[in-house]
Amino acid sequence: MSHSTPTAAPTAAKPRHAAAVILVRNPMDPEIFWVRRQPHLAVLGGFHSFPGGRLDKGDDPAAYGLGGTFEDAPLRFCALRELYEETGVLVGGRFVDIPDFITGIKTGVLSPDLAALVPAGRWVTPAFNPVRFDTLFYLAWMPDGPEPVVHAGELAGGEWIRPEEALEQWNAGKALLAPPTLYAIRGLSAAALMASGNDEPLDLAEAAEQLSGSDEANGGVVTRIEMRPGFFLCPMKTRTLPPATHTNAFLVGGGSIEIWLTHHHPDHVGAVARVATHLKVPVRAHPETAARLSDIGVPVEPVLLDGVVRDLPGRPGWRLRVVHTPGHAPGHLAFFEEVSGTLIAGDMVAGVGWIMIDPPDGDMAVYLDSLRRLAGLGASALFPSHGAPTTGVVDR
Secondary structure, three states: OOOOOOOOOOOOOOEEEEEEEEEEEEOOOEEEEEEEEOOOOOOOOOOOOEEEEOOOOOOHHHOOOOOOOOOHHHHHHHHHHHHHHHHHOOOOOOOOOOOOOOHHHHOEEEEEOOOEEEEEEEEEEOOOOOEEEEEEEEEEEEEOOOOOOOOOOOEEEEEEEHHHHHHHHHHHOOOOHHHHHHHHHHHHHHHHHHHHHHHOOOOHHHHHHHHHHOOEEEEOOOOOOOEEOOOEEEEEEEOOOOOOOEEEEEEOOOOOEEOOOOOOOHHOOOOOOHHHHOOOOOOOOOOHHHHOOOOOOEEEEEOOOOOOEEEOOOOOOOEEEEEEOOOOOOOOOEEOOOOOOEEEEEEOOOOOOOOOOOOOOOOHHHHHHHHHHHHHHOOOOOEOOOOOOOOOOOOO
């Protein structure tokens, strides 16, 4: 964020308990109901996900005579409440159109069935994100009754979609998915394909085994964060400015390996010499950045000039363009991937915290000019150096 370096790395946020429901219909040709978050939201803005949210103090099914012997009863209750509040779908009991879920429970009008939920994994938000959740995912069949209707608020819309079609949208760059969502959709696609090959209906219990078959899906460390095909996020713990705790590096495309630097600030280059030496790869940057890094232990090639374009091999193919964006730092660069419309923004925009413009290297007027230039690129997704990727690029 700035060339001022804190004396110690900030501490990661504690995860909050949460729950989500993957609603499924049509056992012989399964569809899932996914929702799209509003693009302006600070957490996963513009991402597709499943109905859900964090555990509230009132999520106490025992207080209403529900829950039985389920150890996860409060989270099951939370999942059903969030599903009802966000889509109007009630799993279990008869449907009654009543605005407030808790009021409906207290008055006996609503009678959700906690046993109708099939546990399908537990995911913990990686430590780089300042807003973290420890989320239990559940599968559930769509009950008889009205179709889901997404209520205005955090969600911009929702629809039924076959899992393989959802993956096609992700592969085409038309949908952003966090790792748990991508993993779940891939698992459901595989389970549906297996059931179809046997001419059998989808079995939710068997699908749930597919969705919870890795350490990551059982509360373990998320080791593979693929935000778009060929874009891997590698959050690195650094001595950056709070509330950020990490600086994001991105692996893009295929083929030979090079290290491209956005700028020279310590939280962006602290491990460059070690990584470059270990991998025996070149380090490249804007000439202004290279001049400031003459003593980091490896040569920095001053070859990344504005407008340089690199076609990267592999599928679906990537075309990375260098965009000189001074203002935060004289040699600051952003990288625009033209095929998917993905903008790796460096420290031009923050997903968490703020951007510090610190003279003499920083210049606010120049920074604002650079922001206007980035806004004109028409990017569909923004990958910042601090915080989670997002959409709503122009608004940011």
